[in-house]
Amino acid sequence: MMERFAVSPFGGKGMSRAQFLVNERVLRARGSQERQKGESSATQKADKRPSVDKWKLIRSLTEAKSHFGLSDRAIVVLEALASFHTERHFGPVEGLVVFPSNAELSVRARGMAPATLRRHLAALVSAGLLMRRDSANGKRYARRDESGVIEAAFGFDLAPLALRAAEIEEAAAMARKEAASLRALRSEVTIHLRDISKLVEAAFHEGRGNTFECFARRLEALSGRLTRNVDFKVLETRRNGLLELRRDLEAAYLAGAEEIDPPADEASDSAVKMSACARQNERHIHNSESDQQIEINKGEMIEDGFAAYQPTLLTAETTDTEVTENRDLKDRAPKQDADDPPSAPKTPPIALDYVLSACPQMHDYVPGGLRAWHDLTRAAETVRMMLGISTDAWLQARKVMGELDAAIVVAAILERVAEIRSPGGYLRHLSSRAATGRFSVKPMLAALAAARLRERTTGSAA
Structure with a gap:
């Protein structure tokens, strides 16, 4: 049989120069191997054991599939073709033509449709990893002699795959x-x-x-x-x-x-002072776990993520007398008539833009836009009525905190209104703490700003 036999495809398909050169490479490799066998000594047997493990080679090809322009399904088809070769190892000098039927090839390719099979077979041929050996009528089969030895086989030749093993690795x-x-x-x-x-x-x-x-x-x-x-x-x-x-x-x-960084004396003054009273310590236990919920006056529950940055807890430093005094703060506080003008607002050491970035919902209640502090105070008046905060609680907060701080607190409550059971009771509680110097709006705004930053970062990363 001639060496360049059955190198053209059956039917109307044309043969490219690349396919012909692949066949030439296979022929040169086989000729070189034959010459090496002829030059070997008579006492030394030629090593006929193939050197390429087909399954390891296909695994390596899977890792390098982008280099050869192959898809994962093309690798599946090549794996199915390799399964028809009975030996685990093969080399380019052997007869590596496999001739499966379309039905059996589809089964071993995980039930792939015939049209899909043809497309991926063409991709393998174009990549130079497979070569067609078509018969006269296009059928895939093997012709054997009287002893059963294959004389000629027509189908798909895996020799290019074995020949390019080093390149694939x-x-x-x-x-x-x-x-x-x-x-x-x-x-x-x-x-x-x-x-x-x-x-x-x-x-x-x-x-x-x-x-x-x-x-x-x-x-x-x-x-x-x-x-x-x-x-x-x-x-x-x-x-x-x-x-x-x-x-x-x-x-x-x-x-x-x-x-x-706070000075040493300020840090010392703000430290928690624990009482030696066993009864007090038993009644006021502070659990620092992050997933706890904290109960404050009026029965409202607030997530620790909001309360952790504002001193709204009845901690161990709060004595029984202090609790009673805080609850009676409304009776002890100076009375202010509804007709009296509020105290002149003092500009807090916080930028308005920072407040609005932490509490952006306040923009919805000022049609003309929030441009100055007086816009925020007017919006807070509208929001506090919407939240159900009584006039008495509102006037008390403005008296104790100041007009601007009270407006900032209302803006913060609006941001977390879904987590606050009683906005009016919560505002009274903050007023009582502000009256004793235990509340500031800065940590509250910092907590809201940090929460918004986490939401934006988490949403972008997802």
């Missing part, structure tokens, strides 16, 4: 290296996102939201969704952007760290 090693680099880069991006988010959140908790709002916006711009097959260049660009953001953020955070 090299491409697979390169693919594994690129995948490892991509995993490391993705992990680095994730860690940068986490560290930057926590640092910005810490700055918000410290009441520096005005300074760090720009960093929060930059973080949000770099926190988009990453697809499973994201390109390495895209991931590298994001990593570089996060590195730049991290350098700027850490420099700004360290530059302003000394401004927020």
Whole structure:
């Protein structure tokens, strides 16, 4: 039989130059192997054991499929064809023509449709990993002699696959290296996102939201969704952007760290003073678990995530006398008639933009827009009536806290109204704490701003 026999496809399909060159490579490899066998000594048997494990080779091809332009289903078809070769190992010098029927090939290809089979077979031929050996009538079969030895076989030749084993292994090693680099880069991006988010959140908790709002916006711009097959260049660009953001953020955070560190005497005054009274300690137990719920006056329940940043707890430092005095604060506080003008508002040491970024719902109650503090106080008057806060509780809060702080508290209550059972009772409770110097609006706003930052970061990362 001639060496270049049955190299053209059956029917109207044309033969490309690449397919002819694949056949030439197979012929040269077989000729080289035959010459090596002829030159071997008579006492030394030639090693006929194939050197390529077909299943390991297909696994390597699966890892390097993008290099050869193959899909996962094309690999399934190649695996099905390889299963028709009875030996586990093969080489390009052997007869590697398999001749399965369409029905059996479809079964071994996990029930793939005939049209899909033909498409993926064509892809394997175009990739140079498979070669057609079509018979005169296009049928796949083997012709045997009287002793049962195959004289000629027509079907699909797997010799190109065995011939390119070294190339496949090299491409697979390169693919594994690129995948490892991509995993490391993705992990680095994730860690940068986490560290930057926590640092910005810490700055918000410290009441520096005005300074760090720009960093929060930059973080949000770099926190988009990453697809499973994201390109390495895209991931590298994001990593570089996060590195730049991290350098700027850490420099700004360290530059302003000394401004927020409290003096030693202030820290000592704000420390919790525990009483030695066993009865008091038994009645006031503070559980610091993050998932607890905290009960305050009037029976309302507030999530720890909101209350942790505002001193609204009846902690162990609160004596029985203090509790009684706080409950009677309304009777002891100076009375203010409804007709009396409120005290002149004092501008708090908080920027209006920071308040509105933490409490954005207040914008909905000022048709002309919130541009000044007096707009906020007018909106708070509308909101407190909508929340059911009585005039008496509202006047008490304005008297104790001041007009602006009371308006800020109402804006904060509006943000968490779904978690507060009694807004009026809650406002009275905060007024009682403000009267004894145990309440400030700054930690409350910091908690709301940090919660909004977490929501934006989590939503972008998802």
